[in-house]
Amino acid sequence: MATALTLFQQQLSEKLPASAFIEDYARRYAFGTDASFYRLVPKLIVLVADQQQAQQVISAAASYKIPITFRAAGTSLSGQAITDSVLVLLADSWSGYEIENQGHSIRLEPAIIGARVNQLLAPFGRKIGPDPASINSCKIAGMAANNSSGMCCGVAQNSYHTVKDMTLIFADGSVLDTRCEQSRNNFLQTHQQFIRDLVDLAQQVTNNPQLAQRIAYKYRLKNTTGYGLNALIDYQDPIEIIKHLMIGSEGTLGFIADITYHTVVEHAHKSSAFIIFDDISQVCELVKQLADLDVAAVELLDKRSLVSVAHHDIMPKEVHSYPAESAALLIEVRAEDAAKLVNLQQQVDELVAEFSSHQLATMAFSTDVKRNALLWNIRKGTFPAVGAVRENGTTVIIEDVAFELDVLAQGVHALHQLFDQYGYDEAIIFGHALAGNLHFVFTQAFDTPAQVARYEQFMQDVSQLVAVELNGSLKAEHGTGRNMAPFVATEWGADGFAIMQRIKQLFDKGHILNPGVIINADENCHIQHLKTMPSSDDIIDKCIECGFCETVCPSKGLTLTPRQRITLWRRRTELVNTLAKTDDLSAKQQLNRQLKSIENDFQYLGIDSCAATGLCGMKCPVGINTGEFIKSLRATQLTNNKMAHHVANFAVKHFAVLASTARFGLTSMAAIRKIVGAPMLRNLSKPANKLLGTPLYYSAWPRGEQPINRNNITPSQLDKVVYLPSCASRVFAADETAKDQRSIMQVMHSLANKAGIELLLPAQVNELCCGMPFASKGLPEQASSKAEQLLAVAEQLSENGRYPIIFDASPCALTTSIVAQQRGLTVLESAEFAYQYLLPKLTVTAQSEPVMLHVTCSSKRRGSEQQLVDVAKVCSNKVIIPADIECCGFAGDKGFNLPELNANALKTLRSQVPANCDMGISNSRSCEIGLTQHSGVNYQSVLYLLDKNSK
Numbered sequence: 001m002a003t004a005l006t007l008f009q010q011q012l013s014e015k016l017p018a019s020a021f022i023e024d025y026a027r028r029y030a031f032g033t034d035a036s037f038y039r040l041v042p043k044l045i046v047l048v049a050d051q052q053q054a055q056q057v058i059s060a061a062a063s064y065k066i067p068i069t070f071r072a073a074g075t076s077l078s079g080q081a082i083t084d085s086v087l088v089l090l091a092d093s094w095s096g097y098e099i100e101n102q103g104h105s106i107r108l109e110p111a112i113i114g115a116r117v118n119q120l121l122a123p124f125g126r127k128i129g130p131d132p133a134s135i136n137s138c139k140i141a142g143m144a145a146n147n148s149s150g151m152c153c154g155v156a157q158n159s160y161h162t163v164k165d166m167t168l169i170f171a172d173g174s175v176l177d178t179r180c181e182q183s184r185n186n187f188l189q190t191h192q193q194f195i196r197d198l199v200d201l202a203q204q205v206t207n208n209p210q211l212a213q214r215i216a217y218k219y220r221l222k223n224t225t226g227y228g229l230n231a232l233i234d235y236q237d238p239i240e241i242i243k244h245l246m247i248g249s250e251g252t253l254g255f256i257a258d259i260t261y262h263t264v265v266e267h268a269h270k271s272s273a274f275i276i277f278d279d280i281s282q283v284c285e286l287v288k289q290l291a292d293l294d295v296a297a298v299e300l301l302d303k304r305s306l307v308s309v310a311h312h313d314i315m316p317k318e319v320h321s322y323p324a325e326s327a328a329l330l331i332e333v334r335a336e337d338a339a340k341l342v343n344l345q346q347q348v349d350e351l352v353a354e355f356s357s358h359q360l361a362t363m364a365f366s367t368d369v370k371r372n373a374l375l376w377n378i379r380k381g382t383f384p385a386v387g388a389v390r391e392n393g394t395t396v397i398i399e400d401v402a403f404e405l406d407v408l409a410q411g412v413h414a415l416h417q418l419f420d421q422y423g424y425d426e427a428i429i430f431g432h433a434l435a436g437n438l439h440f441v442f443t444q445a446f447d448t449p450a451q452v453a454r455y456e457q458f459m460q461d462v463s464q465l466v467a468v469e470l471n472g473s474l475k476a477e478h479g480t481g482r483n484m485a486p487f488v489a490t491e492w493g494a495d496g497f498a499i500m501q502r503i504k505q506l507f508d509k510g511h512i513l514n515p516g517v518i519i520n521a522d523e524n525c526h527i528q529h530l531k532t533m534p535s536s537d538d539i540i541d542k543c544i545e546c547g548f549c550e551t552v553c554p555s556k557g558l559t560l561t562p563r564q565r566i567t568l569w570r571r572r573t574e575l576v577n578t579l580a581k582t583d584d585l586s587a588k589q590q591l592n593r594q595l596k597s598i599e600n601d602f603q604y605l606g607i608d609s610c611a612a613t614g615l616c617g618m619k620c621p622v623g624i625n626t627g628e629f630i631k632s633l634r635a636t637q638l639t640n641n642k643m644a645h646h647v648a649n650f651a652v653k654h655f656a657v658l659a660s661t662a663r664f665g666l667t668s669m670a671a672i673r674k675i676v677g678a679p680m681l682r683n684l685s686k687p688a689n690k691l692l693g694t695p696l697y698y699s700a701w702p703r704g705e706q707p708i709n710r711n712n713i714t715p716s717q718l719d720k721v722v723y724l725p726s727c728a729s730r731v732f733a734a735d736e737t738a739k740d741q742r743s744i745m746q747v748m749h750s751l752a753n754k755a756g757i758e759l760l761l762p763a764q765v766n767e768l769c770c771g772m773p774f775a776s777k778g779l780p781e782q783a784s785s786k787a788e789q790l791l792a793v794a795e796q797l798s799e800n801g802r803y804p805i806i807f808d809a810s811p812c813a814l815t816t817s818i819v820a821q822q823r824g825l826t827v828l829e830s831a832e833f834a835y836q837y838l839l840p841k842l843t844v845t846a847q848s849e850p851v852m853l854h855v856t857c858s859s860k861r862r863g864s865e866q867q868l869v870d871v872a873k874v875c876s877n878k879v880i881i882p883a884d885i886e887c888c889g890f891a892g893d894k895g896f897n898l899p900e901l902n903a904n905a906l907k908t909l910r911s912q913v914p915a916n917c918d919m920g921i922s923n924s925r926s927c928e929i930g931l932t933q934h935s936g937v938n939y940q941s942v943l944y945l946l947d948k949n950s951k
Contacts, residue, residue, distance in 0.1 A: 004064040005043060008086070011060045012046065020047045025594050026601040029571055030564035032087060034071070035546045037395045037444070038079035038482055039531040042069075042087035049091035051167065051175075051257045057088055058255060059173035061512050069514045070251045072110065072142030075134040075547045077398055078481025080146070080250040080517045082529075090139065092557055092884075099124070100260070105164055107260040110141030113551060116883060118266070126263040129157030132477070133380065136619070137548045141256045146479040147224050147248030151379075152297045152332070154435050155222055157264050160230070160247045165260040168246060171253075171508040176242070179260065184239055195238045197506050201499065202232040202241060211495050218491075221402045222437050222476035224248050225467075226488040226518060227500045245503065250479050251514040253507040267334035269341040270296075272372040274363040275352060276306065276316065280327035282358045284409035286351070287433040290331070291405060293347055299330040299379045300433035302412065308385035308428055314374045316361045326360060329433065330379050332372075333365070341367070382430045383441055384621030387544040389426070390443040392535040396544045397444050401466045402476035403436045411472065414465050415440055422458045437476040446530040456527050459487075467491035482529075485520040536573035539629040540566045542622045549616035549626065554889030554905030559609040562616040562626035568606060569629075572598045607633055609901055611891035612776055613857040634778025648774060648782045655786070656766035663704030663731050695896035702929060705733040705743055708765060721837065722798045723748060723759040724790065726809035727769050728925035735929075738938045740948070744808050744925065747943050751834070754950060755841035760803065762793045770812040776892055791820060801825045806833045808941060810923045811892075814858040830923045830943050831859065831868035839874060842950040850878035851945060852913060852920035854931050857887045859923060868923060868942060875945045882912040890930035906934035913937055921945050 002010075009021065022028060022045035032042045048054045054070075061068045069083035072090055095112035103124025108117060114135040118127045130143050131150035138148070144166075149158045165179040174190065177183040188195055205212055212233050219230040231244035246253060277283050280302060290298055301309075303326040310319045331348060335341040345365040352359075366372065387396045403411040412429060419427040419442070427442035445451045466472045467490050474491050475484050489497035504511075504519045516525060535541050543566045550561040560568065575595040582588050610630040617625030638644045651658055708730065729744045740747075752759050762768060768790045771783035794805045794816075804826040807813040813829035820827045828836065853872045859865045872879045889895070889905030913920075913935055920939035922928050928939035 004066055005086070008060050008064040008066045009044060011063070012056060015056050016046070016048075016053055020049075020053070021045070022047070024601060025597040026568060026605060027560075029594075029598075030560055030568040030605075031089065032082060033531075033545055033563065033567045034074040034079070034081040035077050035544070036079040036082065036481065036483070037397055037446070037531045038082055038529050040082040040084040040529050042083050043085060045087045045089060047089050047091055049094050051169070054088070054255055054257060055169050055173055055175060057086075058169050058171065061086065062172055062510060065510055065512060067512050067515050069517075070141075070145075070255055072139035072145070073113075073134075073137055073547060073550070075138045076142065076146060076481065077478045078475070078483050079529075080479050080481035080514065081142075083514070090141065095139075095884075103263060105260055105262050107165075107258060108140045109258050110139060110256055112140050113884075114138055114140060114143055119883065121263055122266065124263075125266055125268065127266040128261050129153055129162040129264045130159055133383075134546075134548065137546075137551050140259060144247055144256055144259050145249060145251050147228070147477070148479075149222060149432075149435075149437075149477040151299060151432055154432075155220070158222075159259075159261075160228060160244055162262045162264065163243060163247060163259060164262050166243055166246060167257040167259075168242070169255040169257055171510060171513050175257070176239075178239055178243055188238070194506065198238050198241060201502055201506070202236075205229065205232045205499060208495060211493075211499075214493070214496065217471075218473065221404065221473050222432075222435050223402065223473040224477055224479050225473055225475040225484060225491050226480055226497070227253075227503050229492075229496060229499060232499070245507075248479070250481065250517050252504060252518050253513065255513075265336070267296075267336055269335045269338055269367070270332060270372070271334075271341055271345055271365045271367045272330065272332045272375050273345075273348070273352075273365040274328060274330050274375045274378070275359060276319075276322065276326060276328040276361040277355065277358045278323050278326055278360050279358050280325050280412055281409040282355055283327040283329060284405070284412065284433075286329065286355050287408065288405045289351055290348065291434055293351070294333070294344060295331060295348065295434065296334040297330070297332040298433045300429075300431055300438070301328045301330070301379065301382060302416075302429040303327060304426075305382045305428040305430045308389075309378050309381045312374070312378050312381065314363075314371070315378065318361075322360055330375055331365075379430065382428060383439070384544075384623075386426060386428060386441045386443060388542055388622040390542070391445075392541045393447060393533055394443040394445045395531060395533050396441060398439055398441045398478070399462070400431070400437060400439045400476045400478050401462075402473040403438070403466070403470055404472070405436050407470050407472075408433070408436050408438075411436075411438065411466070411470055414470075415462075418458065418461055418465070421461075422454055424458075435476070436472070447532065452527050452530070456524075459483075459526065463487040463490050480518045482517060482520065483526045485516070485518055486523045486526050488518065532570075532574060534570055534574045534577065536570045537629060537632070539632065540569065540624055540626065543620075543624050544622065546621060548621060549619045549624075551884075552615045552619050552886035554611045554613075554887040554891075555609045555901055556904075557907075558900060558904040559605040562620075562624070565606045565610065565626055565630070566624075568598060568602060572602070606630070607637075609898060611857075611887060611889050611894060611901060611905075613887055613891060614861055615857040615887050618861060631776060631778055631780075634776075635780055636778070638778050645779070645782075648777075648779045652774070652782050652785050655769055660707070660766075663707070667704035695893070701896075702732040702735055705729070705731055708745065708761075719755075719757045719837070720760055720803045721752075721757060721833070722794055722803050722805045723752075723761055724768060724794065724805060724807055724812070725761075725765060726807060726812045726925065727773070729808050730766065732925050732929065734940065735932050735938050737932075738940060739919075740940065740944050742944075744941055744943065747941065747947050748806075748808060748830075751838055751842075751943060751947050751950070754947075755838050757837060757841075759806075760797050762797055764793065768793060770807075770815040772811055772815040773892055775815070787816065787819065790816065791823065791825070794820070795823060795825060798825060804828050804833075804837075806830070808923075808943070809925055810856045810858040810862065810864070811926075814862050817862065829859070829862065829864060830941060831871050832862075832864045834871045834943060834946055835867040838946065838950075839871065842946075844874050844946070844950045846873075846875055846877050847949055848877055849919070850880055850914055850917045851876045852917060852931075852935060852937060852939070853879050853881050853942075854885070854888060854920065854922040854927060854939065855881065856922060856924045856927055860886075871942055871946060872921060875942075875949045880912070880914065880917070882909055884908055888927045888930050890927050892926060895926065895930040902930040903934060906930060909935045919945070 067085040090111040103126040132148040333344040424442040431438035612627030771787035775783035810829040895902040931939040
């Protein structure tokens with residue numbers, strides 16, 4: 001007999017594509033993780049790409065009583081985005097927007113990233129109110145569903161207070177678009193009993209003065225504990241009540257298919273100061289007084305937080321010796337013009353001066369963007385600092401509470417006492433002090449009953465302290481989830497909790513929407529389904545599974561993200577360890593099936609499809625470069641592969657021969673294409689690709705470049721630089737559709753001659769390679785050998801660092817720079833060379849025609865991104881940097897051997913190219929091949945554009 005889940009899936013299979021269903025164990029486990037310390041494995045994952053599909057999923061779930069949980073980006077911290085039933089994921093493509101009223105409002109589809117919304121609003125001097133720390137990763141539906149706030153948001157600018165309209169899908173499959181009068185009227189007609197019950201519920205609250213007063217009091221603070229009961233006293237219109245109950249409901253009352261926000265002003269003038277005091281009680285008193293001024297943000301850091309980030313260069317060196325009661329304030333003021341900013345600074349300075357006797361260190365107000373970024377990095381570095389030093393096997397837990405400012409100091413001291421009582425010696429406190437919102441971070445193992453009991457008792461004491469003794473919020477901005485569900489009644493009392501239970505029953509009679517979250521009858525739900533974090537590899541063991549890495553991963557949506565690769569590898573380790581200890585035959589069989597699924601699938605999902613560019617490491621709060629981990633796995637796989645090492649060693653010794661062979665092959669393919677056509681050639685390449693793994697041909701394949709002709713070089717005599725053409729530049733000719741058919745070497749010499757710079761080219765240039773192609777394939781010895789050969793030549797030719805060394809490809813510069821710097825050598829990539837050496841000596845006339853610009857991963861990792869952008873903007877008045885494309889996914893030769901990775905990474909590129917644009921620029925030849933293929937315009941080095949427009 002078919003199960004309800006089977007029937008549910010069968011019904012949806014008639015309406016959704018097969019690719020919308022994820023059933024294999026490996027991906028269900030990997031995709032099922034979120035940033036919390038809980039773990040559930042969904043039985044089925046469904047990917048939805050639009051409102052109609054979401055409605056179909058909810059309707060089918062209602063029909064078969066299947067619990068479903070909607071997941072946005074999975075950055076939630078309280079266990080509200082996991083399930084052991086059906087997990088519904090939002091496709092990245094469901095991220096449209098509509099800017100209204102000159103940016104004063106904006107309609108957003110649910111999967112758009114929060115930071116992307118602010119980029120869209122920036123030209124209007126506006127932004128959305130919520131500003132959570134995860135804004136670069138979290139999606140708008142998740143932000144609204146959790147009522148996320150942040151550093152500068154406070155209460156007044158959160159989603160509850162800035163929502164304008166929504167399109168909602170309810171548990172019965174019905175839809176309400178609050179923008180549309182007809183939709184509102186239809187809903188009021190078809191849901192008359194629902195509306196009567198909702199209005200009656202609001203009236204019950206109004207008729208309970210004690211409860212109504214408690215609600216009004218609690219929402220002067222930040223509060224995301226339970227449902228937003230303030231909607232029942234703030235509004236009389238049932239549509240408005242529904243709309244505002246949805247904010248912070250964590251997917252338990254309905255699904256937000258789109259949301260329209262009232263935006264807020266983004267002031268152009270900002271100034272920050274950082275002051276450390278010797279007494280946290282005095283700091284809290286100062287915060288109370290700062291609350292009366294027009295201050296944008298006040299972030300508090302206790303002594304333990306300061307010590308955790310003491311390694312930052314901008315921090316005072318004496319911080320370790322400061323008193324235990326020390327604390328710091330990071331203060332930011334904002335204004336619409338410079339004069340008002342100065343006035344605000346003076347007001348704050350005068351107030352702070354009254355506490356001068358308690359000051360230990362002061363970094364005064366400044367508008368210096370770079371310095372202030374360093375100050376904010378101190379604040380943002382506190383959470384990951386704990387994660388980076390935690391013991392293997394523990395997880396990082398971050399809780400957030402809120403107090404009235406009158407008892408803020410009391411709350412801080414009491415929390416410190418609880419940390420000491422329960423042995424959380426590493427615990428730190430920081431937070432948004434103006435809102436009385438404190439985060440505390442600690443590490444916790446859940447591998448023994450004693451550890452679980454310690455956490456359970458600690459949370460009991462925290463809830464009693466915060467909710468009862470100090471009448472604060474147990475959850476200020478991270479959502480109730482599972483870990484605070486048992487304590488909702490503690491905070492709200494029996495009558496308040498009963499209203500919340502009625503709300504859940506009213507909106508979701510079948511309890512199919514995210515059951516177990518917010519309302520949970522199990523008083524121990526916060527200590528069940530706890531996530532284990534087994535040690536599995538030194539490179540990845542510090543991962544806290546926050547998901548911040550996912551937005552920059554080119555394989556996201558194709559296979560796995562860095563977080564998912566780590567999650568799955570940890571599960572593999574856990575299964576191996578468990579199997580070694582298990583005697584139960586039935587359990588062993590199940591565990592073996594799971595292990596086999598992971599080991600069968602991880603090769604492609606985890607290893608082969610990883611670009612290994614390391615961009616994830618820049619987004620990771622604890623600095624994990626998952627690409628390095630994957631390369632280490634590739635190296636392990638090749639340890640006993642004698643053939644692979646023979647081939648690699650041959651390549652090391654005969655690199656020029658291989659490059660020449662590659663050029664010949666490309667030229668031959670180009671000739672064949674002229675005879676049979678590109679479509680036929682692609683079809684001919686498919687069998688070999690499938691059987692042998694050889695590259696799959698496509699139209700952007702370049703011809704082979706001509707061998708280097710040193711006789712064509714006309715040296716200049718003013719300055720000298722060492723020029724090392726990359727392998728790709730030596731092998732791949734310009735695309736045959738490019739207007740400029742010169743080689744990159746000819747362009748480099750043209751620019752050098754204009755600027756009076758002599759290029760020193762190694763005699764053995766054809767043998768040289770930075771080693772990156774070998775390293776990315778897991779061949780570190782061969783990579784090191786080629787890198788050493790190149791550096792020896794560069795060192796000699798540069799006269800031990802007298803002249804800088806120039807690469808025309810940013811990946812080569814990144815690969816070489818660290819070791820080169822240790823030898824006193826200066827390495828630059830083409831954009832850096834152009835910015836530092838060429839622009840000062842050239843006259844450049846910017847063209848009016850637009851250009852597409854792709855900033856490579858290696859430029860971002862080198863910190864040279866801005867120089868590339870600046871060179872482009874000198875050459876063109878309209879430089880377009882596509883949104884949501886962080887890495888092109890070409891990854892050396894993966895664009896040839898695994899073209900689906902490149903296609904996935906660039907799937908939104910073509911739609912962002914303006915009609916009048918026919919040129920793209922970057923600084924890596926291999927990346928440019930894929931960019932050309934997937935954009936419809938030709939991409940070349942930024943040097944081509946500079947040479948075209950300079951003299």
